[in-house]
Amino acid sequence: MTTPDDPAGLPSGAGGASPAVTWGPATGVGSLPGTDPAEALRLVLGELPGMPHLPELPGRGAGADMIGRTASLLVDLAVDITPAGWRLVPRSGVDQRRAQEFLARDLDALHEQAEGYAGPFKLQVAGPWTLAAALERTRGERAVVDPGARRDLAQSLTEGLRAHVAGIGARLPGARLVVQLDEPSVPAALQGGLPTATGFGRLPAVPAEAVEQELRAVVAAVPVPVVVHCCAPRMPLTLFRAAGAAGLSFDLSLVQDLDAVGEAVDAGVHLLAGVVPGTDAPLPAARATASRVQGWWRELGFGAEQLPDVVTLTPSCGLAGATPGYARAAMTHLSEAARYLQPE
Numbered sequence: 001m002t003t004p005d006d007p008a009g010l011p012s013g014a015g016g017a018s019p020a021v022t023w024g025p026a027t028g029v030g031s032l033p034g035t036d037p038a039e040a041l042r043l044v045l046g047e048l049p050g051m052p053h054l055p056e057l058p059g060r061g062a063g064a065d066m067i068g069r070t071a072s073l074l075v076d077l078a079v080d081i082t083p084a085g086w087r088l089v090p091r092s093g094v095d096q097r098r099a100q101e102f103l104a105r106d107l108d109a110l111h112e113q114a115e116g117y118a119g120p121f122k123l124q125v126a127g128p129w130t131l132a133a134a135l136e137r138t139r140g141e142r143a144v145v146d147p148g149a150r151r152d153l154a155q156s157l158t159e160g161l162r163a164h165v166a167g168i169g170a171r172l173p174g175a176r177l178v179v180q181l182d183e184p185s186v187p188a189a190l191q192g193g194l195p196t197a198t199g200f201g202r203l204p205a206v207p208a209e210a211v212e213q214e215l216r217a218v219v220a221a222v223p224v225p226v227v228v229h230c231c232a233p234r235m236p237l238t239l240f241r242a243a244g245a246a247g248l249s250f251d252l253s254l255v256q257d258l259d260a261v262g263e264a265v266d267a268g269v270h271l272l273a274g275v276v277p278g279t280d281a282p283l284p285a286a287r288a289t290a291s292r293v294q295g296w297w298r299e300l301g302f303g304a305e306q307l308p309d310v311v312t313l314t315p316s317c318g319l320a321g322a323t324p325g326y327a328r329a330a331m332t333h334l335s336e337a338a339r340y341l342q343p344e
Contacts, residue, residue: 022120022176023270023312024051025338026331029229029249029278030124030182031056031066031318033327037109045114047331050338051312053122053180054110054168058320063099066182067134070126072099073160077152079135084197087136088143111171118174125161127181127228128154128218129211133194134185141197144189144206154214158221165224180227180249181218186211187234208239215243227272231317237261241269250274251316252296262300265310274316276333280326283333289313290340308341 027048032040032055040055058065063072067086071079078092086095114121126134132144132153143149165177188194192205219226225246230236235250237260248264249272255261265271273296275289283289297307313334319327 023247023309024048024120025308025341026313026334027051027120027122027272028053028055028331029231029274029315029318030180031058031320033057033059033320033322033324035060037106038113041109041113043328043331045117047328047335050335051120051122052114052117053124054106056124056318056320060102063095064102066124066126067131068095068099069103070131070157071096072103073125073164074153074156075159075163077156082136084136086134088138088149090138107167107171110168114172116174117172119176120178121168121172121175122178122180122227123164123168124180124182124229125157125164127183127186128157128214129189130183130185131157133189136197142194142203144185144194145203147210150214154218158218161218161222165222177224178227178247179222179224180229181215183215183228183230183240184232186230186236186239187232190236191234208236211236212239212243215240219244227270229272231274231278237264241267246270247272249314252293253316258300262302265300265302270312271310272312272314274314275337276315276330278315278317278319279321280323283329286333286336287340289333289337293337293341305343308338308343311341313338313341
């Protein structure tokens with residue numbers, strides 16, 4: 001039975017892999033080219049049937065991008081767009097309302113296209129650190145430099161995300177939901193590489209303890225398992241795992257710390273490995289992609305029989321910058337490559 005502490009009717013505080021979750025063989029990262037949510041959902045349901053996701057379509061304009069989508073979920077906080085980007089403001093305006101309208105259309109399309117779907121289903125939002133790095137305060141620097149602003153944003157995001165999960169759960173009662181927090185800004189935050197609001201300087205590095213603690217608070221409050229995605233170099237896998245992530249999503253070509261990957265597998269964390277480019281590029285044979293993943297898995301030192309249960313194949317990053325034809329081909333490729341990973 002659904003309770004106020006569990007709006008989706010699912011286990012809360014999903015730190016580590018949950019036995020209630022079945023991970024699909026292949027899924028998307030989030031964004032796709034195009035502007036029609038119904039068409040995007042038909043594509044995802046057709047090409048990634050084992051673990052479809054709610055597509056993001058930033059080609060529709062401001063409000064449909066990753067930050068705009070996430071801003072549409074915020075509770076009791078308002079944002080608007082300035083020439084420099086998204087900014088916290090005293091009251092909601094047309095840009096935030098547009099973002100909310102985009103999301104409402106996406107959810108209507110989800111209900112129409114995926115009615116009756118049962119199985120793993122993923123939705124994506126910007127994580128608390130990437131959101132804070134993208135939003136400027138009303139007066140001053142980016143919110144990421146202000147612990148109070150970060151805390152308010154994280155709490156607002158958590159409340160909105162819980163309602164979002166509940167809304168999708170009501171539309172897809174047979175689905176096993178997974179939330180992906182996109183955190184591409186975390187490596188730069190840790191290394192002191194985030195630009196100032198003016199763009200002429202760099203913000204101070206944020207201590208790893210603060211990143212882990214604040215991310216853990218959001219992960220623990222989400223009522224379904226959480227994947228943390230980062231396709232930037234130097235993704236802090238150990239930090240994300242310590243924050244309670246049930247899954248880690250990354251560009252396979254950028255991950256060099258195999259010990260951290262192996263420790264995550266030993267801890268029961270699921271891996272979502274990006275194996276095809278996010279923009280148009282020649283695709284190898286599906287069997288070749290599978291062989292690459294199998295070779296990487298052997299290098300980690302695990303048995304081949306574990307691979308299909310632990311690894312889900314994805315693009316290396318979102319597909320919004322790809323052509324529609326390539327996006328379809330990439331998703332088809334992932335599903336075909338995943339079949340070669342199954343034991344014979």
